[in-house]
Amino acid sequence: MQQPSPLANPLATVAQLRETGSQIDNIPRDLEDSVRFAGAQLTQAAGILLRLPQEVIAQAIIVFARFWLGPEGGSLAEFGARQVSAASIYLTTKLSAYPKSPRSIVNVYAYLDSIPFPSFETDVLRTENKAEEYYVSEGTYQTRKLDLFETEQRILKVLGFQLQVSLPYALCITYLQALDVFSHPRASELAKRATAHLNTALLSPQLMYLTHQPPSLATAAIYLAAKETGIKLPDVEWWEVFDTDREELGFLVVALLSVESFAKEEQKVWQGKKVPMTVEAVEAELKRRHASQD
Amino acid sequence: MSSRWADSEADAAEAKRRKKEKEEKKRLKLQKQQAEQEAAVRAAQQAESRPSKRRRLSNDDEEEEGKNGPSSKENESQRKLLRFEAGSWAPCRHTSNFETLNHIEEGSYGWVSRAKDITTGQVVALKKIKMDTHHQDGFPITAMREIAILQRARHTNIVSLHEILTGSASDEVVLVMEFLEHDLKTLQEDMPEPFLASETKTLLRQLTSALSFLHSNFILHRDLKTSNILLSNRGHLKIADFGMARYIPPPHAPPPTQLVVTLWYRAPELLLGTETYSTEIDMWSLGCIFGELLLKSPLLQGKNEVDELALIFALCGVPTDKTWPGFWRLPNSKSLKIPRDPSSSSLKTSSQIRSKFPSLTTEGVSLLSSLLSLNPDRRPSADEVLRHPYFSEAPKPKPMELFPTFPSKAGQERRRRAVSPNAPKRGEAPGMGDVDFSGLFGEGEGVKGSGFQLRVV
Ligand SMILES: Nc1ncnc2c1ncn2[C@@H]1O[C@H](COP(=O)(O)OP(=O)(O)OP(=O)(O)O)[C@@H](O)[C@H]1O
Numbered sequence A: 001m002q003q004p005s006p007l008a009n010p011l012a013t014v015a016q017l018r019e020t021g022s023q024i025d026n027i028p029r030d031l032e033d034s035v036r037f038a039g040a041q042l043t044q045a046a047g048i049l050l051r052l053p054q055e056v057i058a059q060a061i062i063v064f065a066r067f068w069l070g071p072e073g074g075s076l077a078e079f080g081a082r083q084v085s086a087a088s089i090y091l092t093t094k095l096s097a098y099p100k101s102p103r104s105i106v107n108v109y110a111y112l113d114s115i116p117f118p119s120f121e122t123d124v125l126r127t128e129n130k131a132e133e134y135y136v137s138e139g140t141y142q143t144r145k146l147d148l149f150e151t152e153q154r155i156l157k158v159l160g161f162q163l164q165v166s167l168p169y170a171l172c173i174t175y176l177q178a179l180d181v182f183s184h185p186r187a188s189e190l191a192k193r194a195t196a197h198l199n200t201a202l203l204s205p206q207l208m209y210l211t212h213q214p215p216s217l218a219t220a221a222i223y224l225a226a227k228e229t230g231i232k233l234p235d236v237e238w239w240e241v242f243d244t245d246r247e248e249l250g251f252l253v254v255a256l257l258s259v260e261s262f263a264k265e266e267q268k269v270w271q272g273k274k275v276p277m278t279v280e281a282v283e284a285e286l287k288r289r290h291a292s293q294d
Numbered sequence B: 001m002s003s004r005w006a007d008s009e010a011d012a013a014e015a016k017r018r019k020k021e022k023e024e025k026k027r028l029k030l031q032k033q034q035a036e037q038e039a040a041v042r043a044a045q046q047a048e049s050r051p052s053k054r055r056r057l058s059n060d061d062e063e064e065e066g067k068n069g070p071s072s073k074e075n076e077s078q079r080k081l082l083r084f085e086a087g088s089w090a091p092c093r094h095t096s097n098f099e100t101l102n103h104i105e106e107g108s109y110g111w112v113s114r115a116k117d118i119t120t121g122q123v124v125a126l127k128k129i130k131m132d133t134h135h136q137d138g139f140p141i142t143a144m145r146e147i148a149i150l151q152r153a154r155h156t157n158i159v160s161l162h163e164i165l166t167g168s169a170s171d172e173v174v175l176v177m178e179f180l181e182h183d184l185k186t187l188q189e190d191m192p193e194p195f196l197a198s199e200t201k202t203l204l205r206q207l208t209s210a211l212s213f214l215h216s217n218f219i220l221h222r223d224l225k226t227s228n229i230l231l232s233n234r235g236h237l238k239i240a241d242f243g244m245a246r247y248i249p250p251p252h253a254p255p256p257t258q259l260v261v262t263l264w265y266r267a268p269e270l271l272l273g274t275e276t277y278s279t280e281i282d283m284w285s286l287g288c289i290f291g292e293l294l295l296k297s298p299l300l301q302g303k304n305e306v307d308e309l310a311l312i313f314a315l316c317g318v319p320t321d322k323t324w325p326g327f328w329r330l331p332n333s334k335s336l337k338i339p340r341d342p343s344s345s346s347l348k349t350s351s352q353i354r355s356k357f358p359s360l361t362t363e364g365v366s367l368l369s370s371l372l373s374l375n376p377d378r379r380p381s382a383d384e385v386l387r388h389p390y391f392s393e394a395p396k397p398k399p400m401e402l403f404p405t406f407p408s409k410a411g412q413e414r415r416r417r418a419v420s421p422n423a424p425k426r427g428e429a430p431g432m433g434d435v436d437f438s439g440l441f442g443e444g445e446g447v448k449g450s451g452f453q454l455r456v457v
């Protein structure tokens, strides 16, 4: 048996992609996509407020995304995206060099709940961090903490303890080095853009990180960033060197580009409303949809 | 249609172009391999995100990767791209999918039993994880770490983890591992004679390969001892029990607990309260295990921390400024009352290993002595051990297939509870600072202190 590469990720199976726990509970697919998208952004925002390195945040987002997949995955009828996001962060930081207490996680999520969504401008979050001053009552804290622990166990169980994540960030930089671009005057712009694409991919409704391996993600990010910056890469099919064929590359580039249009669309759909991040909010949203159909 | 000439000219141009392309790709591939190795290291570090104290990349590992990587199977015309395989994930199955055959051992951390997968009939070992009922931090981090590290540590000499089960009780978590017939401790207790020299060599080599793999992946085992080392009936050795394992801490991180490694296998720097330790503590344990394989009984059976240290100094000599310059800076060394210049006293500074192992070859003594260097910096790395002449001199390591088979206790019956000091308990306060070593060398100089002289053999 070949040893799994340390660079590889466990990927979603076809069956897991075909049907989710939420679909079995009759949650419309578009609603599930919206909640998952908002949940990934929420996780990213919480990670920033908790001052976590992007690698740890990315890992939490991937754990969050894995949880919902497959008929045996978590359902929005049973779990709110907010609690799953919080537990994903809690779980991920626990194994990292940046463990966070249940207290700080509860506070940060309460704070994020208090600001209008969606307005998670990452720069704003970084500069106007008021989460530290945000407290919940002791009673609320105790309930949320228990909730956090219970959700943590459910995530571990649903994932079969498969928290292993390898990320394309470091790979992306080393590929750029291999492609010899760092002598280029605008190399840092290229690297920045490629990294930004990798962050964008975390939010992808197509679940790019759950369906493609880090080398291909890094390759697609570089390809697109090079096109955008007009920096010329070697005149050969260099992506094959990074284990990505033309077809996969094409798919990933399109997927990357589509995240932005999806985000715009979401903004339009949810204008003035909050994406339902709890079980109750999802129920209310379903009722509202039924009512407007009548 | 153009002439034959034009054709071959075009061909030549095309060939030239292809050759250039090939060369360019080759160059890229080489760079990329390098890049990947670096990234792999970073990925390992990422697991606890920080640069490690020792930035060592095992050469063996690079070779391994090379073998599986694209370069060696390079076939441009086929353009076969490397496919990464890391499987998928699935929810935990319920414990009722397994039928318990017999209990193996009740450790300090969990219960281990032999069981059968009801659907496939496969025999496995189940390790039930003990969970504190009142956990302040949710799911126990120790269990999460054991699982996460075992998932990553896939090596032929490391026990393989198949899956995790959950039971009806919300906090019942069970590791499913491959079953091996023996652990080295129980096996040796039942053997009439020690392993042969050739067998010892095979065992030690397998153990060291596993350690080399772990250390190059920045993992410390921190509880190496014969009861945590499994042996199949075919002579295949595997390290088990990753309950204490950790990623190598970063230079400036809060020091990890000193309360690691079962007493008889605990390195002197740990006994002396060092706050920074690394792979060398596993190498010390390896030395103790080497000695144990030769003697068929544990090498340094201290009754407590003080006694353990006394036994160590009796075997390896007391440290001097020359042999271990850092010694006097360790927290507990002051209370030892060892004279700064032991040569003026009757304390032995030389190692007694030679005389303790009269039938061991010179190379064997050299290897054992280096592993049991008091000064951690003098201990060889696992890779260095693998290259030691001890392994190439006669007798050759015995092929695994020729290993004798022994009746398996784990396979048949409940094992008696063995007497050996327990592993340090998880969650106990770290620090050995309050251990009083002052009685070790008595009041005056010399060896009339408690325990010390008595045990010099
Ligand atoms: N995969 C296995 N196959 C066969 N026997 C095993 C296996 N794993 C463990 N054992 C047996 O169970 C014993 C205890 O296992 P392990 O060391 O993993 O548990 P533990 O509770 O952490 O032990 P301790 O805390 O006492 O070190 C081992 O010494 C060995 O005899």
Ligand SMILES: [Mg+2]
Residues within 6 Å of the ligand: B107, B227, B228, B241
């Ligand atoms: Mg054990």
